[in-house]
Amino acid sequence: EIVLTQSPGTLSFSPGERATLSCRASQSVNSDFLAWYQQKPGQAPRLLIYGASSRATGIPDRFSGSGSGTDFTLTITTLEPGDFAVYYCQLSGDSPFMYIFGQGTKLEIK
Amino acid sequence: QVHLVASGGGVVQPGGSLRLSCAASGFPFSDYGMHWVRQAPGTGPEWVAFTRYDEGYKQYSDSVKGRFTVSRDNSKNTLYLQLSSLRTEDTAVYYCAKSRYSKADLGDWGQGTLVTVSS
Numbered sequence: 001e002i003v004l005t006q007s008p009g010t011l012s013f014s015p016g017e018r019a020t021l022s023c024r025a026s027q028s029v030n031s032d033f034l035a036w037y038q039q040k041p042g043q044a045p046r047l048l049i050y051g052a053s054s055r056a057t058g059i060p061d062r063f064s065g066s067g068s069g070t071d072f073t074l075t076i077t078t079l080e081p082g083d084f085a086v087y088y089c090q091l092s093g094d095s096p097f098m099y100i101f102g103q104g105t106k107l108e109i110k
Numbered sequence: 111q112v113h114l115v116a117s118g119g120g121v122v123q124p125g126g127s128l129r130l131s132c133a134a135s136g137f138p139f140s141d142y143g144m145h146w147v148r149q150a151p152g153t154g155p156e157w158v159a160f161t162r163y164d165e166g167y168k169q170y171s172d173s174v175k176g177r178f179t180v181s182r183d184n185s186k187n188t189l190y191l192q193l194s195s196l197r198t199e200d201t202a203v204y205y206c207a208k209s210r211y212s213k214a215d216l217g218d219w220g221q222g223t224l225v226t227v228s229s
Contacts, residue, residue: 033214037155044219045155050211088154092214097169099145099157099216 004102012110021074023089033092040085112136114220121226132189132206140184148202196227
């Protein structure tokens, strides 16, 4: 069973700074099946990145994804007030069929 | 524009049942596989169930297998989740979702409906 680990659980930054969020898989995975989501209180998760590095429509280019194998990164350059939220990585697969999420990283204002 | 509206949540006693609905619009519903994802208070999302566009293939998480049933009515553009033998740990916001770019992502989500299992 694959586990996604996001650490740390909380990151503190000031607006304008650059944030790097980590997602580590317990075994090597296909990067085509790795996605990132942003979630604000009371809202559904919003897709940011799919296929590890492709931005979803309407997502600013301040958001970028990278990585392969077991280590994946979401980078947010020049943080804006609306970027402070919880971020989840997610992995899917066919054999076995799965959609799993990391436990999330909360980005908070310093 | 994709629009997913989940409904049917409420308060139910342990051991009880509930049926959730998800009304879909803005895309060819009968062409898409659909998911249910839940999120317990203070935790991350947990995938629950999937049905292929024609109900010919269904999958469930181990935590709900044998208790929950996913179905759909393509003539009504509606997805369902029948929840049975409910437990307190099933308390969560339940979202319906669909892929957007490939089957790997969950690109479009509804607003969620809250299910509370409590005596």
